[in-house]
Amino acid sequence: MFLALLSFILDFCLLSNPCLPQPHAYPASCRVTPASDSTKATPYTIIRTITITGNKKTKRRIILRELDVHPGDSLLNHRIDTVLLSNKNKIFNTNLFITVDLSLQNKEGNVADLHIKLKERWYFFPAPLFELVDRNFNEWWHQRNRDLTRVRYGLRLTQDNVFGLNQKLELLFLTGFINQYSLSYRMPYIDRAQKMGLSFQVSYTQNKSIPYxxxxxxxDFLESEKILKEQFSSAVSLRRRSKFYDFHTIALSYHQSKLADTIPQINPLYFLDGKNTQKYFKLQYTFEHNKTDINAYPLNGSIYRGSIEKYGLGFFNDVDMLATTFTMAKYKRLGRGFFADVLLRGRYLLHQRQPYSISRGLGYGNNLLRGYEFYVLDGQHFVLNRNTLKFRFVNTRKELGFIPIPQFRTLPLAMYFTFYFDTGYVSDRFFTEINNRFTNRFIYGTGVGVDIVTYYNMIIRCNYALNSGLEHGFYITFSADL
Structure with a gap:
């Protein structure tokens, strides 16, 4: 009942529009050939065969898994463009291809072949890294005085599409402000039906500076020449894709941390009770229904996501918390280059006591209320609502012939003017003594900006915002909505 009410609110806010989804920069590079006039002769077209070209590495079955069209299927002629667009977007959302082209060819009467033309991405990235360790660029630029020592650098080795099966292997070696070494491997499908996936990850981190x-x-950060915090974590997750847009994931992880004695002395709540060690298992179940056109920057569709997380399974008695979170988002094309989206996200935490080490409200990751880029709002429960109106004023794709590597020659570019109004609420009863300006009250942020969407799902957001504290400023972020 609650989810149905929230869905109704989101639909109402977006003024439901029957227009068909239209691609932005990414799907604009995935052309759909319009149905020819000859389709008017009969009310339907039968798909005779499906041919695929351009998949030099990717296995055919990985591509066919994304389709809801099969040989022998009949497509109503007035829905052909819609069906091809939907299937094109699903192939593109595998993140395996730069461009995707779907067209009907060799038409004879009411029978035709479906042709899928692909351009694969570059799959191996031995990328040198130079990353800021602060929450976002704005915090580093304004509050950390553009301190270049607050970076971590090293090498990330990423092999996408291992064996042509969309598997991903990643090795990470980082040093500098933070030392981190990690290994992860993701297998989206491990069964013949291509419904079950498996992934695992292991990581070890050392910090000489931590927010205490x-x-x-x-x-507030404490810095030292010695190691202040050591962390080890490992995780394994099992995912089932029950339908095209529905995903169920169960993840079990183990976390172990050790602090220098200085930290619990100045903040006994960091691990609670002045402890300098913390160990716990975490069990999480997540359901996601994701029916958006392009996952990286949706313009049409909806997302529903809910999860239950249990911190501590009774083995170590260091942590005992149960959290439930939900996310609902609607994206609509309004016509004439205008788009709108509404996002609603919340968390409710059942607990006895909450360690500061895993206290996360708004201001971390994608849980950001625009206009509050300089702040974190620690608490147990929160609600976040983001509302955005967009106008697309650039939508193009350039072929850069001077670049020697074919996978980098295609430059998609889309730009949007944005107007937004965000609201939020963080409920806190543990940290209010020194953090009470924005918690336990409704807050808002509003402003205008420009979103830039380009190479390999890169998103740059430039915003000018005003918050409920009447503070205003210009902010740059590089994160997606979800």
Whole structure:
């Protein structure tokens, strides 16, 4: 009942529009050939065969898994463009291809072949890394005085599409402000039916500087020449794709951390009770229904996601919390280059006591209320609502012939003017003594900006915002919505 009510609210806010989804920069590079006039002769077209070209590495079955069209199927002629667009987007969302082309060819009467033309991405990235360790670029630029020592650098070795099966292997070696070494491997399908997937990850991290508390909604860091915190984590997850757009995931992870004695002395709540060690298992179940056109930057469709997380399974008695979170988002094309989206996200935490180490409200990751880029709002429960109106004023694709590597020659570019109004609420009863300006009250942020969508799902957001504290500023972020 609650989810149905929320869905109704989101649909109402977006003024449901029957227009068909239209691609932005990414799917614009995935052309759909319009149905010819000859389709008017009969009410339907039968798909005779499906041919695929351009998949030099990717196995055919990985591509066919995304289709809801099969040889022998009949397509109503007035829905051909819609069906091809939907299937094109699903192939593109595998993140295996730069461009995707779907067209009907060799038409004889009411029978035709479906042809899928692909251009594969570059799959091996031995990428040198130079990353900021702060929450976002704005915090580093304004509050950390553009300190170049607050970076981590090293090498990330990423092999996408291992064996042509969309598997992913990643090795990470980082040093500098943070030392981190990790290994992860993801197999989207491990069964013949291509419904079950498996992944695992292991990571070890050393910190010589950590945020040990939040004061005035800003992180206080302690720095040392010695290691202040060591963390080890491992995780395994099993995912089932029950339908085209529905995913169920169960993940079990183990977390172990050790602090230098200095940290619990100045903040006994970091691990609770002045402890300098923390160990716990975490069990999480997530359901996601994702029916958007392009996952990286949706313009049409909807997402529903809910999860239950149990911190601590009774083995170590260090942590005992149960959290439920939900996300609902609607994206609509309004016509004439205008788009709108509404996002609603929330968390409710059942607990006895909450360690500061895993206290996360708004301001972390994608849980950001625009206009509050400088702040973190620690708490147990929160609600976040983001509302955006967009106008696309650039939508193009360029072929850069001077680039020697074919996978980097195609430059998609889309730009959007944005107007937004965000609201939020963080409920807190543990950290209010030194963080009470924005918690336990409704807050808002509003402003205008420009979103840039380009190479390999890169998103750059430039915003000018005003928050409920009447503070205003210009902010740059590089994160997606979800």
């Amino acid at each position: 508390r939040t004061e005035g909604h800003q992180l």
